[in-house]
Amino acid sequence: MKAVIMAGGRGTRISSIASDIPKPMIRVEGKPVLEHGLECLRDQGFTDILLTVGHLGNCIKDYFGDGGGTSPVTGKPFGLHIEYFFEEKPLGNAGALFRIKEKLTEDFLLLNADVMFDVDFHRFLAFHRAHGGLATLFTHSNSHPYDSGLIVSDNNGAVCKWMTKEDERPVYYRNRVNAGIHMISPELLETRHAEEKIDLDRQLLKPLAGSGRLFCYDSPEYVKDMGTPERYEAVCADYRTGLIRKKNLRNAQRAVFLDRDGTLNKYVGFLRSIDDFELLPGAAEAVKRINSAGYLAIVVTNQPVIARGELTLGQLQEIHNKMETLLGREGAFLDGIYFCPHHPHKGYEGEVAELKVDCSCRKPEPGMLLKAAEDFNIDLSQSWMAGDSENDVRAGQAAGCRTVLVKQREEAWGQTVTADSLLQFVDDYL
DSSP: OEEEEEEOOOOGGGTTTOSSSOGGGOEETTEEHHHHHHHHHHHTTOOEEEEEEOTTHHHHHHHHTTSOSBOTTTOSBOOOEEEEEEOSSOOTTTHHHHHSGGGOOSOEEEEETTEEEEOOHHHHHHHHHHHTOSEEEEEEOOSOGGGSOEEEEOTTSBEEEEEOTTSOOOSSOOOOEEEEEEEEOGGGGGSOOSSSOOOIIIIIIGGGTTTTSEEEEEOOSEEEEOOSHHHHHHHHHHHHHTHHHHTSTTSOBOEEEEOSBTTTBOOOSSOOOGGGOOBOTTHHHHHHHHHHTTOEEEEEEEOHHHHTTSSOHHHHHHHHHHHHHHHHHTTOOOSEEEEEOOOOOOOOTTOOGGGOSOOSSSTTSOHHHHHHHHHHTBOGGGOEEEESSHHHHHHHHHHTOEEEEEOSSOOOSOOSEEESSHHHHHHHHO
């Protein structure tokens, strides 16, 4: 599979770091960010590279050549085959694709050269092939969804709506952002465009929303734009701690599984109204620190109100959208939300018969934790289950996790530790 890397940007927002070289050549711990990305691709067998370059593009070509040489920094072979397309004039971030489309005869990876990433591309490719779309977006949660474009999908991952930063958005929304990595079918390039300068998102991808031909692949792996000096410094810090490589799903992950009611938000009994959802003091800061510590933050919550007919799946999604929005306003994010809609006891007016069953996902059963572990390659023995009830502790124990009871009184359920709050647990044990 060919990987097309767009390396033509001027990097005006980060010019204070380096103004005399193209942005992809800015160094992270001594090595150009583009070289970090190319190594990630090469190590997974993606060696056929096409670079589209513009401003100061010869700096890139002089460094990497045709990919058959050795790195001036590491002294090791690049191990790549690299071709170049030079933009004589700015073509937007997609115009060059139409100039090189004769070279793109099968599905290809499309990436930005100034983004730091370390992801399992084979997982991404498998998802893309299984869904058969014209394009698949690599999407994730981030710490600033309020000023990012947002992606809305159905349960199969088909993109229903694409909200750019300029678009009006609902009060509450899911924290899902396009990370700038794509799988593209060459069929997408068969559309004719009168203008030469073409915007990838607004003119090619966003119009596919709602067509059933555009999908999103959610992943917690590391993908960060280095567009500002502050973000550049954050990437450098993450590289020094090893966080970037650790987040690749080829490596076993650590997670903090979080109960919802009574742990993240105030307990009000069965939560049926979005108006009753309120984060507990310190909860957003605790999740933010879980994010910074390199753990996945994953909610696992029993929701018997679905089976009882007291809340619809759509209403539950709105509650979870509020949770993600409130967390995002504080710079915190969740990597996953799992819920059990079942309830074994029958006899409720309006109940959903097919959901009134015994199941393996309703805590204290460990099913939600085990599913998340499968989805994200989580080492359960190095992970925590945090909750405020015996069911949370039992579920964590059954999954093989360490457990924390978030409660102000001691209860003897065999939990690993007891903490007054989620924030106290995070500060003391992560």
